[in-house]
């Protein structure tokens with residue numbers, strides 16, 4: 373029984389969820405910001421990617437603080453994919469926060485509080501601190517692992533470290549033992565060991581061990597064995613966001629709220645005190661601000677009060693770069709009767725650099741579908757790919773992407789290994805796209821409650837033709 377459970381858990385750990393944008397690894401630009409046709413999971417949308425690349429450079433140079441970018445285009449033309457590309461290219465160091473416009477309407481906090489929290493999540497603070505560390509090459513590690521006694525006896529151990537000038541032994545507590553295990557430290561590694569916060573940083577492997585082929589991969593970095601004293605005073609950097617500092621210092625919430633996300637409203641006095649403290653640290657050279665990126669998808673869902681808040685928030689010198697996206701054309705601004713481009717008030721629109729996305733060509737749709745097949749680990753033959761591409765052209769790219777996994781299941785059901793045209797046909801009949809769904813509603817209107825007749829039935833029934841078109845290969 374125990375055996376069985378163990379193997380089950382092993383299987384479970386192999387299951388990885390694949391997100392809608394998990395294939396996007398960057399913007400796919402070369403060193404002079406020219407978009408490559410297909411790169412880092414990105415296909416086509418050349419102009420928009422080029423513009424995104426220029427803004428990326430401005431973000432990196434810190435030159436567009438307080439400005440905002442709008443990515444506008446039809447549904448499914450890659451607006452969110454481009455925002456993800458920007459996030460991936462910025463790397464771990466720059467904070468990136470992503471929300472949908474509708475997320476800020478909740479009973480737990482006001483709209484402006486939700487927006488303030490989103491802004492502060494996208495502002496990083498890099499704090500410098502001097503601390504005593506041990507820096508040297510590991511000679512030996514010996515860990516005493518007591519036999520299981522209900523977890524009450526903790527592991528103990530010893531580590532011997534050396535520099536070119538000295539060698540010394542140190543006792544290890546359980547916290548450091550866990551950190552050593554996690555970093556997979558072994559003799560011959562050059563490490564920095566922070567005894568106070570139990571952090572271990574691996575600098576590389578000592579050159580003297582460069583002949584130990586067995587434990588090294590091709591990416592192994594070799595470094596010199598450090599000189600001088602083992603104990604050194606070093607400057608260490610901690611990166612946090614302003615929001616994290618707010619939550620930790622908020623008396624009502626406490627740091628645990630960071631894990632639950634249940635932060636509630638944070639008092640403005642707390643934030644003012646934090647801003648003053650951070651300003652002091654900046655003046656003393658102890659901290660620096662890293663403006664990140666706040667991405668608000670479906671920005672047309674914000675109302676007039678939120679836009680007014682954004683206008684003011686962008687004036688703040690610590691403001692992150694704001695990227696917003698919408699698929700709406702001329703529409704009413706939420707909370708008013710006014711019609712405006714993208715449902716955004718003119719004064720806010722005037723602050724935006726606008727990037728537009730274009731519909732994809734057949735060839736681009738095919739390439740995106742191929743990338744998605746790889747991502748979802750689905751093998752598909754040539755004819756099936758052709759049909760899926762046609763379906764993508766005649767319905768939507770998203771619908772075609774959804775069919776990939778469904779078709780793979782249909783293939784599995786008939787004990788096939790490669791998805792064929794019959795699998796695509798099968799799932800195309802099982803799942804309706806929007807056009808066929810509307811057509812169905814028109815035909816069965818009388819059977820639904822409170823149904824309002826669709827005025828432009830021509831548009832709805834146009835799907836009938838495209839259905840047959842899409843199925844022609």
Ligand SMILES: Nc1ncnc2c1ncn2[C@@H]1O[C@H](COP(=O)(O)OP(=O)(O)OP(=O)(O)O)[C@@H](O)[C@H]1O
Nearest residue numbers: 392393413414415417447448449450451452453699
């Ligand atoms: N240029 C591209 N290269 C690779 N994948 C793409 C590209 N454009 C879109 N995709 C993928 O197609 C799917 C739909 O795109 P996405 O969600 O970015 O569209 P969108 O413009 O944000 O749509 P909406 O307006 O409906 O929110 C996603 O899985 C996305 O990763």
